[in-house]
Amino acid sequence: MESFAYSKAANLQQALDLLKSTEGAQVVAGGSDLLSLLKNEVLTPEALVDIKGLADLNYIKDEGGVLRIGATTTLTALGNDAAVRERFPIIAQTIPLIASPQIRNQATVAGNLCQRPRCWYFRSELYDCFRKGGPTCFAITGRNSEHAIFGGAGCFIVHASDLAPVLIALNAEIALQGPSGKRVLPLEEFFVLPRMNPHAENLLQPGELVVEIRIPAPAADAKGIFVKTRLRGSWDFAATSVAMVAQVQNGTFQDVRVCLGAVAPAPWRSKEAEAALKGQAVTADVAAAAAKAAVRYARPMSENGYKIRQIQAIIKRAALALAK
Amino acid sequence: MRNDGADSKGEPGSELTRRRFLKTAGVGVAVLGAIGGWSLRSSKQATADAAPKAAPAKGPRQPIQRTITLHVNNRDYRVIVDTRETLAEAIRDKVGLTGTKVGCNHGQCGACTVILGGQAVYSCSTLAVQAEGAKITTIEGLSQGEKLHPVQEAFLAHDAFQCGICTSGQIMALTACLNNAPGKVTEESIKAGMGGNLCRCGAYVQIIRAGLQAAAAMGKS
Ligand SMILES: Cc1cc2nc3c(=O)[nH]c(=O)nc-3n(C[C@H](O)[C@H](O)[C@H](O)COP(=O)(O)OP(=O)(O)OC[C@H]3O[C@@H](n4cnc5c(N)ncnc54)[C@H](O)[C@@H]3O)c2cc1C
Ligand code: SF4
Numbered sequence: 001m002e003s004f005a006y007s008k009a010a011n012l013q014q015a016l017d018l019l020k021s022t023e024g025a026q027v028v029a030g031g032s033d034l035l036s037l038l039k040n041e042v043l044t045p046e047a048l049v050d051i052k053g054l055a056d057l058n059y060i061k062d063e064g065g066v067l068r069i070g071a072t073t074t075l076t077a078l079g080n081d082a083a084v085r086e087r088f089p090i091i092a093q094t095i096p097l098i099a100s101p102q103i104r105n106q107a108t109v110a111g112n113l114c115q116r117p118r119c120w121y122f123r124s125e126l127y128d129c130f131r132k133g134g135p136t137c138f139a140i141t142g143r144n145s146e147h148a149i150f151g152g153a154g155c156f157i158v159h160a161s162d163l164a165p166v167l168i169a170l171n172a173e174i175a176l177q178g179p180s181g182k183r184v185l186p187l188e189e190f191f192v193l194p195r196m197n198p199h200a201e202n203l204l205q206p207g208e209l210v211v212e213i214r215i216p217a218p219a220a221d222a223k224g225i226f227v228k229t230r231l232r233g234s235w236d237f238a239a240t241s242v243a244m245v246a247q248v249q250n251g252t253f254q255d256v257r258v259c260l261g262a263v264a265p266a267p268w269r270s271k272e273a274e275a276a277l278k279g280q281a282v283t284a285d286v287a288a289a290a291a292k293a294a295v296r297y298a299r300p301m302s303e304n305g306y307k308i309r310q311i312q313a314i315i316k317r318a319a320l321a322l323a324k
Numbered sequence: 325m326r327n328d329g330a331d332s333k334g335e336p337g338s339e340l341t342r343r344r345f346l347k348t349a350g351v352g353v354a355v356l357g358a359i360g361g362w363s364l365r366s367s368k369q370a371t372a373d374a375a376p377k378a379a380p381a382k383g384p385r386q387p388i389q390r391t392i393t394l395h396v397n398n399r400d401y402r403v404i405v406d407t408r409e410t411l412a413e414a415i416r417d418k419v420g421l422t423g424t425k426v427g428c429n430h431g432q433c434g435a436c437t438v439i440l441g442g443q444a445v446y447s448c449s450t451l452a453v454q455a456e457g458a459k460i461t462t463i464e465g466l467s468q469g470e471k472l473h474p475v476q477e478a479f480l481a482h483d484a485f486q487c488g489i490c491t492s493g494q495i496m497a498l499t500a501c502l503n504n505a506p507g508k509v510t511e512e513s514i515k516a517g518m519g520g521n522l523c524r525c526g527a528y529v530q531i532i533r534a535g536l537q538a539a540a541a542m543g544k545s
Contacts, residue, residue, distance in 0.1 A: 050451075102446045
């Protein structure tokens with residue numbers, strides 16, 4: 001590990017000031033993702049600014065129906081929150097499927113959304129790959145069983161967050177604060193594909209922090225489900241996942257949002273699946289048509305074609321579960 | 325990689341740690357499999373596309389040390405740590421409590437589990453400097469003198485280990501799982517609470533039985 005200076009911020013303003021005034025500084029929260037990258041010397045920041053203890057970012061509030069989640073809320077706290085369990089069962093259902101109990105106790109909501117790719121070439125300091133500023137993507141001709149079937153260009157990582165597709169299906173917004181002030185954007189727009197920027201997974205600017213997630217009040221008849229496939233029954237990253245939130249009236253999907261996980265360099269909203277489901281009384285045939293529509297533009301690599309079959313299976317499963 | 329500070333004294337020769345050697349020589353393919361639990365690349369493929377990466381041309385950074393107080397097992401320990409030191413390293417090497425083990429050192433196996441602020445965490449994935457001020461319990465802090473904790477008793481009664489390397493982590497995870505259980509402990513809730521601890525000897529069945537016994541002893545069944 002390269003040496004770094006360390007400072008613990010006492011509050012949000014101090015964290016922002018430290019990030020602004022410290023050259024080469026990086027944010028650390030739970031550290032569950034970052035420490036591994038520091039140990040492998042994939043990242044070598046000169047300073048860490050610790051925001052884990054920030055009480056002013058550790059909250060879950062229900063404000064006029066909008067659920068506001070502070071950035072340093074842990075995954076465990078999010079999953080145990082009474083308001084979350086009652087109003088957003090899809091979140092409570094997802095949390096136990098993320099990592100392990102220990103990681104969920106440490107990991108923050110913002111850290112989960114900002115986690116770096118799990119691509120094995122990225123995680124190894126031995127491969128100076130395209131995402132890290134090198135000349136080539138080793139996954140193209142190398143091992144790519146965990147890689148993207150959508151949205152790759154130059155780099156074929158998948159975004160590993162399970163929380164991101166769920167929050168996007170819930171139409172969440174993300175609030176960022178940095179040297180040039182505060183901005184709020186749809187969470188879906190926060191993530192970027194390699195064709196926009198192959199070196200970052202999101203729009204965060206230097207010195208900018210994720211401060212809050214906001215989830216609008218869902219319609220009274222909204223229902224949601226998250227389905228994840230993984231190689232092992234205990235902790236594992238998703239091979240594929242789908243988050244689906246629909247307004248269902250008499251078995252008919254009035255409105256629906258479908259976001260796929262672990263299949264693209266960013267959480268992958270499937271407008272194709274949404275179009276196939278919207279306004280339909282969802283039967284097995286309709287669900288199968290939506291699944292087929294979702295993968296129409298998939299581009300598998302040499303080892304990840306299985307993701308096309310898996311994602312279709314879980315889209316069908318999710319749609320039929322919500323139609324019930 | 326453990327950093328013992330020895331490579332940061334400014335002598336160029338001492339910079340050549342194992343990782344650095346592999347990096348510079350571009351022959352580090354074999355260590356890739358150890359990272360992140362992914363499958364190994366075939367070495368044929370790897371030599372084909374693993375372009376050697378030149379060592380970055382930058383001067384060595386000076387180590388930065390901090391004096392911190394770690395609150396472990398109801399005692400305060402004033403220790404000097406490098407900012408890079410993980411909590412696991414500080415507990416073992418500075419506090420001197422070696423019951424906490426380091427397995428994968430990447431938050432994937434659970435051997436380093438300690439209880440921090442009432443919750444199980446991986447001490448390999450937390451910096452020592454981050455843990456200053458928090459109440460930490462390690463395996464050494466469970467028994468009361470000669471009297472073992474109900475979870476330790478249950479592990480003995482059910483032979484819930486073989487080689488023992490994962491055991492202190494298993495016991496800490498199970499203790500936190502039982503302490504924090506909102507209601508009745510079941511086989512399912514133990515499996516869910518213990519999902520972050522691997523046992524290569526495969527003592528899982530006995531660990532679950534130990535969990536059920538300890539839950540009963542702790543009035544949680
Ligand atoms: C063994 C293992 C299994 C896992 N399995 C899963 C899984 O199944 N599903 C899943 O979704 N995830 C999984 N993860 C990833 C895990 O969820 C993340 O490591 C965790 O959420 C990161 O949170 P953290 O607070 O520890 O972040 P840190 O490690 O502290 O930070 C992660 C990144 O986010 C940045 N960051 C953190 N907070 C902010 C902020 N407020 N503003 C701006 N940048 C910020 C940091 O600079 C860093 O780049 C797994 C991780 C491990 C180690
Ligand atoms: S997929 Fe992206 S991160 Fe992985 S090797 Fe290719 S460029 Fe690097």
